Amino acid sequence: MTHSEENYIKAIFHLGMGSEDVISTNSVAERMETKPSSVTDMMKKLSAKGLVHYKKYQGVSLTPLGVKTALSIIRKHRLWEVFLVEKLDFTWDEVHEIAEQLEHIESEKLIDKLDELLNFPKFDPHGDPIPGKNGEFIERDNQLLSQIPIGSSAICVGVKDSSAVFLRFLDKNNIALGNKMKIVEKEEFDNSLRIHIDQRELNLSQQIASNLYVKMIKL
Amino acid sequence: MTHSEENYIKAIFHLGMGSEDVISTNSVAERMETKPSSVTDMMKKLSAKGLVHYKKYQGVSLTPLGVKTALSIIRKHRLWEVFLVEKLDFTWDEVHEIAEQLEHIESEKLIDKLDELLNFPKFDPHGDPIPGKNGEFIERDNQLLSQIPIGSSAICVGVKDSSAVFLRFLDKNNIALGNKMKIVEKEEFDNSLRIHIDQRELNLSQQIASNLYVKMIKL
């Protein structure tokens, strides 16, 4: 498989949130930052290879083989991200671009050895689950901070938006995975939250709160 | 730079043994396992980019920029090989193919961090010198076992042929970098050597002996 084919498969997988959902040509084009006509060409190719179901004008979906392929690329991407952070002291906002390249390296043995070196991590630096050799993975709690009731406590377990800008914002405010936070108040006007974290009080806009995955805890 | 361009630059560098020697189109084609006409095309492109000096029918040589580029790719290749052996327990016959892929990953920071993780190694698993950030490197002793006088002792410091077949042959006979060996006898008939190594006596054909780099030692 070419890098390009792999990137398309990954895009379709993420757009369908990991299921075999039907995805539109336009949405793939948008995500890939390419033109719909280029997507059509590639869909024909991927369809011929048995990786996607595709009928013209009907959108596209991954076949079971396509899902398996996507999971393997994502496994590689996320393991490399863990490597970069754990072994090379990269920060979580620096790793994605490099992992975009490393995910295409072909060697099953390399990935298994890397997995072992990293002690078989289950989540990447952004809290995203790392699929195992056979595609199995632990579902991460997918509740957003913006969705949980006032007064409740939660642990930060992931980011929905993992852009460098957002990650650096979190760093600046000392918000990291594993942090415990309690929602003190919700502002009616703009849905911003006042939270208690790390002996501090912090104001988070709705947009921030709806990009943080949390796991609720009882006190 | 594309992977293809990088591979051509590396090929020209190796054919010229690291200097700015003039290389023939045919020799590049042979090394790249491609056709001379394809080489001509690429030489025009690399010339336009200022990486090689090229005049039709006159052969090709690297510019200083070309040499610098080659050294950077080789640095990456060899550091990744060390990583694979030291950190992921690969054997020296398994690493080259994977490094051929990894050498094209673009990130200066990644390579510098890797260098640090590996403790700034000066040689790769095959005894080849690893260029530093600025292209400088330690010249390895380039004497071949076949060239040193009978009765002398030497330490194995590298392999000229680093094909998997040869490396596995060396493993099978417990010949590794750092081993001390003494030439006991040279057979007139076929130039094979009888050597003393590791409390053993071993017979090495001329072909073997002319693919092992050694550093002579005084007793």
Place this chain on the structure above:
DNA sequence: TATATAATTTAGATATAACTAAAAATATGT
């Protein structure tokens, strides 16, 4: 349901990196 709008595909073009076959230049041997 007819029409307008949006989504998607097709057709045709460009760029890269290969190839084959033929032409041209260089090198070699007598």
Place this chain on the structure above:
DNA sequence: ACATATTTTTAGTTATATCTAAATTATATA
């Protein structure tokens, strides 16, 4: 120095991955 052999280049073709513009199909609206 000439004829031949070898090397190298050119011209034209193929495959991949893009693009733009035009045509087609689907969807939404009146």
